[in-house]
Amino acid sequence: MKRKTKYCHNRKWAGYLFITPFFLTFLIFGLYPVLYTLYLSFQKWDGLSAAKYVGWKNFQRILQDKVFYLSLWNSFRIWLFNFIPQMLTALFLSALFTFNQVKGMKFFRAVFYLPNLVTAASIGLLFNLLFDGNKSVMNYILVSLKFPGAPFSFFNSQVFTSGLVSYIQWWMWFGYTVVIIMAGITTIDSRIYDAAQVDGAGKTKTYLYITIPLIKPTLIYLGITSLIGGMQLFDVPATLSNGNGDPRKAVLTTAMYLYNQGFKNHNYGYAAVISVGLFFIIAVISAFAFKALERKGEMN
């Protein structure tokens, strides 16, 4: 009887039982695909015939693959030109909404968030309608305004296409960032603001020297998640460029390159290596970011 009670009250086992469902799901849908990808990266496999072990060949290839490096740079560049304006806009709007009684603030916040709810495929099509062709909406406007040089072949310009993808990403995500930053701001103790007011700090100084430093963890969190998402960018550039990243691979992101190598060219082994490479890069970036967060924690 005593033994029974001892076992039943041993919370160690109950704990394992409770975490089992998560770990089983994780093992099957999380760890297994990762390990299988690692296994595939040493194989040559066209998806249908038997896989063949090729050792480090795929890894040797990726180190010399210019397109892989280009796709990494594309992903990073598109992310950077979306992230900087996104943060600036979000910081400005969140300051505006927090410190001023803006009429209809909730309405605007919801409207800013709306593009995030539209599927990327629809957005790709929408922007195609706006810019593709001499008689596209934008060219029509420019021609009727007698803009010099119009009509433009927008999608033949690498700078324009890449910039457009960054813009679309900004447009889709700044509303989300505003919401998160505003949530971060609400956690700040109002007494700190009162103290600042007593000390004679104006709104700008309060925001720059009190609000922003105090929401740094939120900003870092946004930075990490945005960068990870940015390095995995796929849908918008894929729909906008018919999947191949044209013009001249300007918007070929690493995830698109991976997809094309795997599912279009049937090089599953090499696609697996690209995914390992991407995993490694994201892991390193995340490690740095976590370190930064930790240091912030220590400072606090």
Next chain:
Amino acid sequence: MCKKIVILILTVVIGLTLISCNKTTTPAAPTDKEKSTTSEKSTDDTSKTDNTSQPEKKPEILSGTLEIWSSGEELGRFVKGFNEIYPDITINITVVPNADFIAKLTPTLASGQGAPDIFTGESDYVKYLVEAGYWDDLRLEQYQAKTEDVWEYIVSVGTDAGGVLRALSWQSSPGSIMYRRDLALDALGTDDPQEVGAMLATNEEMLKVAEKLKAKDIKMFASWQDIFNMQFSNRKQPWVVDDKLIIDDSMLEFMDMAKIIMEKGYDLGVDPWAPEWIAAVESKDTFCYVLPSWGYQFVVKPGANTTKGKWAMCQGPVPYVKGGTWLGIYKDSPNKKLAWAFLEYCCLNAKVLQDYGAEYGEFVSVKSANHALAKGEGEEVLGGQNPFVFYNEQMNKLPADLMTGYDGTINGAFLSTTKDYATGVLDKDAAIAQFKEDVKNAYPDLTIE
């Protein structure tokens, strides 16, 4: 006691998970509820059913559920008629967009779990599927596909390197130049398909016509990229022969033609399927589309409203064929008898295909059905021209089948670099070098000189 319970639960959960993961322990789902009339005779009846078979011939009673994966909606059009003959067969068609089709199909085939009984393959990758051997041999005893009445091209594409027939199609997609009669009459002095076709007999003459049209502020082409559909059949060799990339001279010629068209503004300057490209059906200043039969069915015919009766079809510099969807039976399907009944119904039954062609205006894969359709009335959109008459002639002139499993990617890379050359971003040598580099990147095992 509690510990034992916990261990028991964990063991059961893990055990169940492992069972679900392990394909070898999955029972060969006896979903085939074929209730054949069991006698040998009835099986023979099925195998003897050829393209002349009539639905009235009292087919074998079959029942069960057939899973079909298709990259388009068209197969669904056959279900109603099929179910009139086989009311006990339920057909589930899963339509997966073409761009994602291979991504969904290959892992399923490789794992063998949840594979459909029938799956389709579009022209860009049909050869990859044909050569992969996941489609059953349609000449096996249980099928004995009779293909004498099927266009040779359809059979050739569906046949693998070893001569095994793996897939067939209900459609065929011969090409045409679809032009505007009113604009032709205005700029060329005639709207007759024979006469206009004669003016477009070579690439050079086609460009001369483009110049004439330009003088009247008419764009000859909706997009220069459409011409690739035609030029593709102008090659002497496929893209890959013995694992070596072949760049046919006609492809180099196409690059120059694209550049001339872009520089002189003979087209709308848009990619195919862009809204403006589609809208050109109703425009006042776009002369033609260089598109195969599906182009008439999906672009011109549905788009023509004010331009009804103002369209016609003629041959361009070369007869061609582009596109198409093939279908075959999964080699490990437990429902092969049902699958064959459906495949035979869609792809070999002349009566069914004739009715289908009459209803949807689609050019079909069986010759006798097309010949019968050619005797019918012409199309209103085409000013009374019967497209089946035109397509039948084109099919007889077709060059050999030049398809390879590499076509989807190589075509994309070629068009992309041709665009760079045509827009002046790269010179011709640099564009060709870029093309070769892109092909090497996609298919590192190919020899590229």
